[in-house]
Amino acid sequence: MEQEVLKGTTTVGMICTDGIVLASERRATMGHFIASREAKKVYQISDTTGLTIAGTVGDAQQIVRAMTVESKLYEMRRKEPVTIKGLSTMLSNMLNSVRGYGVQLLIGGVDKNGPSLYSIDALGGTIEETRAVSTGSGSPIAYGVLEDNYKEGMTVDEGAQLAIRALHNAMKRDSASGDAISVVKITDGKFIRMEDEDVNEYRKTLN
Numbered sequence: 001m002e003q004e005v006l007k008g009t010t011t012v013g014m015i016c017t018d019g020i021v022l023a024s025e026r027r028a029t030m031g032h033f034i035a036s037r038e039a040k041k042v043y044q045i046s047d048t049t050g051l052t053i054a055g056t057v058g059d060a061q062q063i064v065r066a067m068t069v070e071s072k073l074y075e076m077r078r079k080e081p082v083t084i085k086g087l088s089t090m091l092s093n094m095l096n097s098v099r100g101y102g103v104q105l106l107i108g109g110v111d112k113n114g115p116s117l118y119s120i121d122a123l124g125g126t127i128e129e130t131r132a133v134s135t136g137s138g139s140p141i142a143y144g145v146l147e148d149n150y151k152e153g154m155t156v157d158e159g160a161q162l163a164i165r166a167l168h169n170a171m172k173r174d175s176a177s178g179d180a181i182s183v184v185k186i187t188d189g190k191f192i193r194m195e196d197e198d199v200n201e202y203r204k205t206l207n
Contacts, residue, residue: 012132
């Protein structure tokens with residue numbers, strides 16, 4: 001019998017005036033079984049770069065480890081951090097060279113060019129995002145909230161609240177998404193994980 005694969009969804013990424021917001025819920029499933037309520041889906045790649053995962057958890061964790069190492073090696077050799085665009089190209093090349101990864105990824109952060117965000121599919125296809133984006137099985141619901149409420153000029157604090165609202169609504173309708181929410185705010189020089197109590201306090205104000 002084929003073993004069920006551990007999977008995770010839904011994620012959100014957002015461009016803001018002063019940085020990037022990356023967020024996800026924490027449920028991981030194996031078929032119809034909820035395998036974890038505390039799955040990690042937002043990872044730190046460098047001081048000002050993050051990566052979200054939707055899809056096969058094992059594949060994504062392998063990618064995260066490789067990208068973290070490549071980022072550190074680049075900085076050691078070049079004496080400067082790799083740009084977000086450069087990291088997205090590395091990631092795309094990795095997925096192109098090894099077919100079969102079952103993932104959707106968002107990579108974003110702040111570099112010398114400012115905030116930037118890229119979505120990358122399992123075959124290495126890359127899109128530079130300029131507004132808000134969502135991946136995973138709950139993304140159609142999340143997009144409904146993002147499209148209605150995203151505004152140019154939002155700060156990371158405003159973006160974090162919108163990301164929480166989008167995920168909160170996705171978790172109501174998508175059985176593969178649920179439990180807690182993780183939110184990261186990335187600004188120039190800072191990678192900040194929101195405290196669970198702050199996320200939950202805002203969720204109490206939502207319908």
